[in-house]
Amino acid sequence: MNKELDKTVCTNVEWVGRAHCDRCHIRRLMFFSELPDSAFEHLLQPVDQFIHAAGSTIFEAGTRKKFIYSIRRGMVKLVHTAEDGTNRIVRLIGPGSAIGLELLDGADSYHHSAIAINQVDLCKIPVPTVEQLESEYPELYQHVVQQLQDQLDLADQWIVALGAGTAKQRVAQLLLVLDKFFAENNDEFILLSREDMAAMIGIAVETVSRMIAEFKRQKILYKTDNNLYTCNTAELLKIAQQD
Amino acid sequence: MNKELDKTVCTNVEWVGRAHCDRCHIRRLMFFSELPDSAFEHLLQPVDQFIHAAGSTIFEAGTRKKFIYSIRRGMVKLVHTAEDGTNRIVRLIGPGSAIGLELLDGADSYHHSAIAINQVDLCKIPVPTVEQLESEYPELYQHVVQQLQDQLDLADQWIVALGAGTAKQRVAQLLLVLDKFFAENNDEFILLSREDMAAMIGIAVETVSRMIAEFKRQKILYKTDNNLYTCNTAELLKIAQQD
DNA sequence: CGAGGGGTTGACGCCGATCAAAGCTGGTGG
């Protein structure tokens, strides 16, 4: 695979302000969805809101911080970097999901690196605050369980869909995943860099490029805007599953 | 991949008896490890213990049962079967781990099929019983979270180690995984069928066979007993990571 | 304007899928 060492990593982060969960207008999507407003009156440590620029690192694998992050907007990749510098994207995380949950479970450092793909808007929640709220409101456990189960399903889907088949099938599957990922808003989705796509499905960058180019030529993949695309899902499904 | 339809599935199951969790001598390994003995006095529905023969199905994906299973002994494979009959092994589960946890989270059917690899000894726990105990003893949530997090880590490891690299590297990684899986007892481990190994790492059966044969010839993999093997982990690591 | 990064395309060689056939093993029944 590709063995590029980290180029200068952009870590452009902007502090938006203290989060006021009791007044959050998307709270039902977020990590504290089940809690009553009163839960936030005496937090051990405050929750802060940040905006990360595209490409900036949210946290790095192995570092011993004590925060989990709930994604409000944008798309995050979880990356595993091997000793030899090879890195593999293990999961894509979007709005409403949380990352760094391994810290809630005795882990003393993050298991992956988390990097913003586009501009990401998130809440940074201290672990002690989560633990405090868990003890006061056991229903929060339900939410953690839900989050973990969802991510486990994602990981399994990753193994099944993106880890087998020919290069063309995998790219088709990947496009379907991206399409579904953005489905809430509209049919359009952001096409990732070829390098990211290659790191997701474990094939060479050039091969990804060839397949994408072929799909474009066959009008299975249309460009609608700058790097917004639409795809013919029926056709992609056929390709992904043939033989 | 291989598209064999289900041959006659062996479902040889033997009921061992009612489980008495309060007297279980391996309870600290099991699903109810944190609970006091008194917790089991008034269970909504009883916990039963079973022995599954090698190859027998514990549950099938999509079926609407209401039980989770805690593995006492043996090895279980979680299998995803695609529409075209292709099946892929998504995870290996061993003693102390639980399967079917998706039911605790609103899922109305199992996400995978679970099949015993060798003889498996397990406890069959009704979901209502778990929910009852969860409400009485919130610390049980911690254990569920732990289980899910462990399985998520396994899935990620699967993606990283078994989903990339050459066929030789993947087989080497797989042997290392098997070795670690059995590490508690001794160095020896059971070598799976070529078909299972192929379904884990997404390559052809014949290729797996070739690689295994090559490792045997190079004395990196020794047969010690019937189908018990030992491996030279240092050498395998070198192979798995080279370039 | 040049430099640099990402994307596309071409040429080539090797890895691994596929098809085919031949050991090997355990189980079954005569």
Next chain:
DNA sequence: CCACCAGCTTTGATCGGCGTCAACCCCTCG
């Protein structure tokens, strides 16, 4: 007890897909 068979494993031969190296294009930014 042996013959036979079915299923698994091994090995060989062939061919296509894809990784690799390399050149070129396009766009952005200094």
